[in-house]
Amino acid sequence: MARRRDQGAVSGISRLWREAGPTSRLIIGFLMVALVGIVGLTPKSLFDQELVWPYAALVAAVGWGRSGVAFRPMVLLVILGVAQDVSAYAPLGCFGFINLSVFGLSAAFSRAFDRERAPIISMAAPVVLYAIAFSLVWLLASFASGHVVQVSPLISAMVVTYVMHMLMAPVFDLGRRIVPLTGSMV
Amino acid sequence: MARVRGKRLKGRPLRRYALFIALAGLFGVLLLQTSPRLRAMVDPTRAMAADQLASSARPGLWDQITGKAAREARIRELEAQVRELTRYRSVAISMAARLEAYEEMLNVMGEPPVRGVTARITTETNGPFREAILVNAGRLQGVEEGAYAENEGGLVGRVVQLGERSARVLLVTDFNSRVPVMGEASGLRAILFGDRDDLGTLTDLPERGDFILGERVLTSGEGGIFPRGIVVGEIVQRGGTLRVEFGMRDSQGGFVRLMPSMKIPTPEAFPVQEAPSEETETAASEGAEPQGAQNPGAP
Numbered sequence: 001m002a003r004r005r006d007q008g009a010v011s012g013i014s015r016l017w018r019e020a021g022p023t024s025r026l027i028i029g030f031l032m033v034a035l036v037g038i039v040g041l042t043p044k045s046l047f048d049q050e051l052v053w054p055y056a057a058l059v060a061a062v063g064w065g066r067s068g069v070a071f072r073p074m075v076l077l078v079i080l081g082v083a084q085d086v087s088a089y090a091p092l093g094c095f096g097f098i099n100l101s102v103f104g105l106s107a108a109f110s111r112a113f114d115r116e117r118a119p120i121i122s123m124a125a126p127v128v129l130y131a132i133a134f135s136l137v138w139l140l141a142s143f144a145s146g147h148v149v150q151v152s153p154l155i156s157a158m159v160v161t162y163v164m165h166m167l168m169a170p171v172f173d174l175g176r177r178i179v180p181l182t183g184s185m186v
Numbered sequence: 187m188a189r190v191r192g193k194r195l196k197g198r199p200l201r202r203y204a205l206f207i208a209l210a211g212l213f214g215v216l217l218l219q220t221s222p223r224l225r226a227m228v229d230p231t232r233a234m235a236a237d238q239l240a241s242s243a244r245p246g247l248w249d250q251i252t253g254k255a256a257r258e259a260r261i262r263e264l265e266a267q268v269r270e271l272t273r274y275r276s277v278a279i280s281m282a283a284r285l286e287a288y289e290e291m292l293n294v295m296g297e298p299p300v301r302g303v304t305a306r307i308t309t310e311t312n313g314p315f316r317e318a319i320l321v322n323a324g325r326l327q328g329v330e331e332g333a334y335a336e337n338e339g340g341l342v343g344r345v346v347q348l349g350e351r352s353a354r355v356l357l358v359t360d361f362n363s364r365v366p367v368m369g370e371a372s373g374l375r376a377i378l379f380g381d382r383d384d385l386g387t388l389t390d391l392p393e394r395g396d397f398i399l400g401e402r403v404l405t406s407g408e409g410g411i412f413p414r415g416i417v418v419g420e421i422v423q424r425g426g427t428l429r430v431e432f433g434m435r436d437s438q439g440g441f442v443r444l445m446p447s448m449k450i451p452t453p454e455a456f457p458v459q460e461a462p463s464e465e466t467e468t469a470a471s472e473g474a475e476p477q478g479a480q481n482p483g484a485p
Contacts, residue, residue: 068201069201069202069204069205070201071201071204074204074205074208078208078212081212086232086235089232091215091216091219092215092216092219092228092232093211093212093213093214093215093216093219094216096208096212097209097212097213097216100205100208100209100212101209103205104205104206104209107205140216
């Protein structure tokens with residue numbers, strides 16, 4: 001009985017999410033990124049072990065990018081980028097540039113290879129995108145600081161970001177689909 | 187339909203251009219910051235924003251949730267208090283030394299040094315009956331009959347029942363407690379007792395004069411139970427009458443200090459012993475001599 005009730009609640013949420021428009025989805029996604037970011041500003045240690053925190057804005061960039069290029073996600077990504085710049089003491093525009101790059105690449109990737117939302121592409125594409133994003137972070141950080149920065153923390157952050165992507169990707173789905181190519185089975 | 191489609195196709199390149207323009211703009215901003223002069227212009231704003239967003243001085247969300255921020259604030263507050271008290275301590279030491287010197291010069295009979303016992307409040311009774319507390323120190327710990335209790339806020343009450351390992355203290359807030367008090371500024375005397383509304387009521391007030399609103403109320407030392415000068419509370423106004431807000435309510439630390447009561451013996455208890463007069467001494471010596479005379483050979 002309780003199981004059925006739980007299933008009912010889950011299906012209710014999924015129904016609500018299905019019916020939600022891109023604007024609501026965008027707001028929810030933005031709030032989610034802001035929440036993860038704010039929690040990330042706090043000391044992150046568990047049992048005296050420093051925790052690696054994900055780059056939630058990149059997850060948003062990848063997720064929103066899959067629905068194609070749009071103005072509002074771009075504006076939000078720039079805003080999030082400024083917040084990231086300030087909190088990470090990066091040069092202004094650095095994270096905005098990275099976020100927008102990943103967003104554009106994600107849109108281009110989806111347009112080129114992921115029109116049918118094939119699971120294999122959905123799994124592999126973010127890995128490539130995050131690899132590019134973290135390479136950019138490494139590159140810009142190395143340029144900004146005047147020396148080659150460590151790679152291992154960035155790899156850890158990338159892994160954690162990918163884990164977060166797997167868990168939260170549906171939140172960053174705006175519900176719009178890039179039109180499948182003419183003659184496809186979908 | 188075709189119109190809508192045309193609009194879509196028109197919109198897409200615009201968005202794409204916007205993306206490229208935004209990327210180029212952000213890259214430009216990045217490049218501009220390589221100039222030290224431009225960076226110096228941006229830095230103050232950055233610092234301000236960083237202060238707001240990620241300053242380590244500001245307590246984090248987690249710290250606020252776990253109460254760490256409040257604890258740290260309390261520690262800072264206590265540290266400030268310790269610094270202040272350290273200053274007062276040095277002043278007090280120098281004043282005590284000066285007072286000792288004055289007392290010596292004036293030949294003042296000082297009060298005996300106080301020794302007290304700090305005890306934990308184990309039970310509190312504030313029901314419809316007596317307002318009393320039970321503390322975990324008794325005769326074995328050095329608590330004396332009639333001792334009075336105080337905490338950081340002021341006078342708490344007096345011991346009304348003394349056991350070997352515990353003592354019951356009748357609170358000053360109890361209706362049956364009577365404390366001779368005086369106003370710190372006005373100097374007026376009265377008797378204070380507890381009332382139902384957690385405030386003290388003053389009785390036996392002098393015909394002339396009145397307590398000053400906000401002044402501290404201290405024990406007057408009359409009656410011989412409480413020594414003079416212990417803070418009891420503060421004068422407040424409630425419903426047109428002057429009442430006393432008890433100081434002990436300010437600190438509910440769970441501990442009280444039991445101090446021996448001021449025991450000044452009555453003159454009858456220790457009458458002056460008459461010094462033997464000269465005549466009596468002579469008579470005594472005379473009375474002793476014949477004994478020696480009777481036994482001349484005695485060693």
